[in-house]
Amino acid sequence: MNASRSNAMQLSFSARSENEAFARVSVAAFVSQLDPTMEELNDLKTVISEAVTNSIIHAYDCDESKMVRIEASIEGDSVTIIISDEGSGIEDLELARQPLYTSKPELERSGMGFTIMENFMDSFEVTSEPGRGTQIAMTKRIESKKALYN
Amino acid sequence: MSLHVDLEHQRHILIVRLQGELDHHTADEVRARMEDAILRGNSTHVILSLKELAFMDSSGLGVILGRYKLLKSRGGKMVICDVSPGVYRLFELSGLFKIMPIHDNERDALSSLEVAL
Numbered sequence: 001m002n003a004s005r006s007n008a009m010q011l012s013f014s015a016r017s018e019n020e021a022f023a024r025v026s027v028a029a030f031v032s033q034l035d036p037t038m039e040e041l042n043d044l045k046t047v048i049s050e051a052v053t054n055s056i057i058h059a060y061d062c063d064e065s066k067m068v069r070i071e072a073s074i075e076g077d078s079v080t081i082i083i084s085d086e087g088s089g090i091e092d093l094e095l096a097r098q099p100l101y102t103s104k105p106e107l108e109r110s111g112m113g114f115t116i117m118e119n120f121m122d123s124f125e126v127t128s129e130p131g132r133g134t135q136i137a138m139t140k141r142i143e144s145k146k147a148l149y150n
Numbered sequence: 151m152s153l154h155v156d157l158e159h160q161r162h163i164l165i166v167r168l169q170g171e172l173d174h175h176t177a178d179e180v181r182a183r184m185e186d187a188i189l190r191g192n193s194t195h196v197i198l199s200l201k202e203l204a205f206m207d208s209s210g211l212g213v214i215l216g217r218y219k220l221l222k223s224r225g226g227k228m229v230i231c232d233v234s235p236g237v238y239r240l241f242e243l244s245g246l247f248k249i250m251p252i253h254d255n256e257r258d259a260l261s262s263l264e265v266a267l
Contacts, residue, residue: 017175024205042205042236049207053174100244108181110211112244119243 007033008073015056015066015085023070024048030072031079034142043120044079044140050113051083051136058103059087059134078122080139089130097126152176154202155183163263164193165256169202172210181213185220194226197259201232210237211244218250227251231259 009030013019024045031044052068060066071082090096096103097118102111118124121138128134153176156167164187172180188196196217200206218228231253233241241247253259 017173020173020175021171039235045205046207046236046240049173049205049209053207053209057174108177108212108216110208110215110244112208112211112240115243116208116240120239 005033006073006075008071011070011072012067014064015060015062015068016064017053017056017062019068020049020052020056023052023068027070027072027081031074031142034074034077034079035144036142037144040140040142044081047117047120047138048081048083050116051138054113054136055083055085055087055134057107057109059085059089061088077144078139078141080137082135082137084133084135086133089132089134090126090128091130093126093128153179155180157183157187159187159191159193160260162192162194163197163260164188164191164195165197165199165260167199167202171205172203172213173205173207174209177209177213180210181216184213184217188217188220194221194224195263196221196226196228197256197263198228198230199232199256199259200230200234200237201255203234203237206237206240208240208244211240211246214246214250227263229253229259229262231255 011026027048028041028045055068056062069084073080095101097114099115100111102109117138121140123139125137153170153172158165166184221228229251232255233252253262
């Protein structure tokens with residue numbers, strides 16, 4: 001494999017809960033070309049799951065006719081993931097990012113989604129417009145298993 | 151992807167073994183099966199064994215916390231065992247460790263509850 005690699009993929013799927021697993025497995029398969037460790041792969045799967053679940057539950061209120069979109073790109077040893085929806089948007093971003101805060105306590109949500117995304121990735125950015133949708137952009141550098149042998 | 155829930159009653163203790171992936175999609179089933187088993191079996195305590203759990207996200211934290219509250223309101227406890235490094239990090243981040251003891255395996259979890267009786 002060459003040192004300066006660049007690669008990209010896009011995925012668009014119905015806002016159905018069974019697609020949460022599809023989304024995280026697809027992104028994990030795409031990122032596997034960087035030879036990530038099990039822990040890095042698990043981190044990525046977890047944040048994808050969090051972001052996609054947010055779009056399904058909060059942005060679309062479980063309306064399965066809506067679509068969630070994922071773009072993933074690889075630049076060198078970093079992967080950037082953008083997850084977006086055209087749902088209800090987030091009124092108060094600062095409040096939504098507070099650990100343990102949830103707008104849907106009746107659904108037994110833990111309120112940890114954004115906290116997990118911030119902790120598991122190297123960079124995390126959320127932009128949202130009420131009534132228009134939300135976009136989450138995250139980057140992670142993959143140290144790769146190869147580093148262990150050097 | 152799916153999730154398998156294995157339930158075993160040992161007198162007043164319910165052992166719940168989760169196998170597969172626990173996310174928003176599979177959380178409802180875990181919630182319903184555990185709730186039903188606790189109430190039907192009149193279980194005081196629950197041991198949640200995560201040895202075969204391949205994946206979990208914050209939806210899993212919500213389900214675990216919800217059943218913890220139910221048990222606590224009935225005067226019981228929830229203990230967790232065989233936690234993978236990935237799940238461990240989620241517990242750490244959310245502070246779940248502060249309210250639920252973690253044990254290496256089912257046997258240790260079981261004896262911790264029997265001592266507490």
